[in-house]
Amino acid sequence: MPPAHRLPSLAAIALLMLPGHATIAGAPRGASLEVCFGSWCGDSRVGVPHHIKILDLTNPRRLKVRYVGVDPAKSEPARMVQSAAIERVPTFILRVKRRETSRIIETPETTLEHDLATLVLRASPTAP
Helix, strand or coil, rough: CCHHHHCHHHHHHHHHHHCCCCCHHHCCCCEEEEEECCCHHHHHHHHHHHHHHHHHHCCCCCCCEEEEECCCCCCCCHHHHHHHHHCCCCCEEEEEEEEEEEECCCCCCHHHHHHHHHHHHHHHCCCC
């Protein structure tokens, strides 16, 4: 199993919660995360529970999360799949005030907890 799919360690979560570090809990007002996944997809079976564990540990009160299951052809729910341009799952789409700011497609670049924190940091009004 690649390192991106390991469950988050408490040490990694604790690091992301230290002052001065990007935190998932520091989501800006009006932020939402849409998680598009397939119950039939191996990456979703690993990535979505991992994501839920991260949310449990970081408790992001301002972040509204919506889970959307898609079919294997990625054609249903049609309106959502087309408007969000879903090609691979899982796809994590961060929006602030309904405007997409960034996304993680299928596999995170580093770890899911780090990449989610980076998305939130980029979306914050004080981001560089």
